[in-house]
Amino acid sequence: MTRYALITGASSGIGLAMAEALARRGRNLILVARQRDRLESIAIELTQRFGVEVLFRACDLGEPLRLSGFLLELEEGERQIDLLVNCAGIGTSGPFLGQDWMTEQDLIEVNILALTRLCHAIGNSMALLGGGQILNVASIAAFQPGPWMSTYYASKAYVLHFSEALRVELKKCSIKVSVLCPGPTRTGFFSRAQMDEQKLIDSKLLMSPEEVALYAVRALDRNRAIIIPGRRNRWLAALPRLGSRWLVRTIAGMINKAYCPR
Template identity: 85%
Template sequence: MTRYALITGASSGIGLAMAEALARRGRSLILVARQRDQLESIAIELTQRFDVEVLFRACDLGEPLRLSGFLLELEEGDRQIDLLVNCAGIGTCGPFLAQDWMTEQDLIEVNILALTRLCHAVGNSMALQGGGQILNVASVAAYSPGPWMSTYHASKAYVLHFSEALRVELKQSGVKVSVLCPGPTRTAFFRTAQLNSEKIEKSGSMMSPEEVALHAVRALDKNRAIIIPGRRNRWRAFLPRLGSRWLNRTIVGMVNKTYCPR
């Protein structure tokens, strides 16, 4: 029976790079994102380049009813998923009280609720079939409170802690859980979150999605619990432990404020 890797947020950024990295290895894929046209062209391209089966499903994970429909399709279908990659994510920037609430709610629905629900549904299927692997995408932002990006940082802290806990719980069932914590990555995230990425670009600390995906795939082979691509990003995750929480949130707030629109 063919086994599939299910990737959310697969139309761009790290999700797309993960799809290409896995297709290069001969993996059959199920790609999920909001943009149907983009998914269709990506599926055709990956199929032609790597001679693998690539299925796709346009689904807005921020809408619980659509996610329920998609999960029902998976449950009733006969396709076995042995790798779940939760890449879909949203970011916002600026004072929390000034944010449009529906945008904040969408962030919570996608970054937290949809990810958790997919882990529950697909994780149960994996446990029944005797094993599988889950990769949840968090961020180095998970290691610090983030004034002016408060909801985003909090959502990624949830993903980090949830994934680590799930790894322990599912070990007996043969399901391996890892969490990817990239730093600044050259994706559409900065544009959609309305962040000014010029300073980060000039510092040379941005990684490409392809670099992050390659690091992630290699770390999955080794069943790493926490995957942090790049030495600078590992320092970003480690340094908050050295100072007080007051100092940590103050510094991160000052940095975030410089990237947010005035």
Template identity: 85%
Template structure:
């Protein structure tokens, strides 16, 4: 039975960079995102460059019925998923009460519910097959409260804590679980979240998706629990434990508000 790495959010950014890094290592891929045309182009390119099999499925993970159909297809198929990479994610920026509720709900559906459901379904399949690996993508934001991006920060805190808990639970099943916590990365995230990208372009904090993916894949091979690319990002994660919570809230809120639309 042929084995595949399933990557969500694979049409751009860190998801695409992870797909390329894994294909470079000879992994067959199953790419999932909303944009079918982009996935088709990416699949053809990766197949030609690296000689691996690259399948793709267009699926909006924010729609539970479509996700159910996709999981049923996986269950009834003959392809074995031995690596799940949950990279799909949505961000919003601005006062919580001013946000469109459907957008906030979509964020929760994708960042939390779809990720958890994929871990449950494929975690069970991996356990039955004798092992596998899960990489959930959170953020350095997971270590902080995030005024003016409250739902996004909270969703990433969920991913971090859920992944750590799942890692302990699934050890006995030979299923390894890691969580990737990148800092600010040069992707379309800021534009999608309607953040002021002009203030971010020259930031020393920004890493490229390729840098993040390379670091993540190497750490994944070592079965690291929490993967934080970049020395400055690791310091940021550690420093969240040092300050008082009220001061942390104030500082993060001040920074986020500067990048949010007025």
């Protein structure tokens, strides 16, 4: 049976960079996101450049019924997935009460529910087949509460804690679970989350998605539990443990407010 790495959010940003980094290593891929045309051209390009098999599936992970259909196809297709990269994610910014509810619901569906369901379905197949590896993408936002991006930060805290817990549970099934916590990265994420991208670019805080992916792939080889690319980001992730929770949430709120135009 041919083995594949399944990557969600592979149409852009960190997910796309992960797809390229894995294809470079000779991995066959299944790419998932909503934009079918983007996925198709990425699949053609990666196949031509690296000679690997690249399948793709357009699926809105925010729609549970579509996700069910996709999972059923995977089950029937008898393709062995030995690496799952849950990278699809969205952000919202601004005052919680002023958010459009459907956008908040989408965030929870994609960042939390779809990720959890994919871990459950594909984790069970991996267990039957004797093992595998899961990489869930959280963020350095996972290490503290984030006023003015409340649901996003909370969703990433969920991903961090869920992944760490699964790592312990799934060890006996030979499934290695890691969580990637990038800091600010140069992708379309900020404009999609309605944040002031220019301020971040000016602050020179951003890493490139390729740097993040390369670091992640090397850390996966070493089966690292929590993967934080960049020394500055490792500091930022450690700082909340040093201050009082009042101070931490106040500072996080001040920073987020500066990047939220509304």
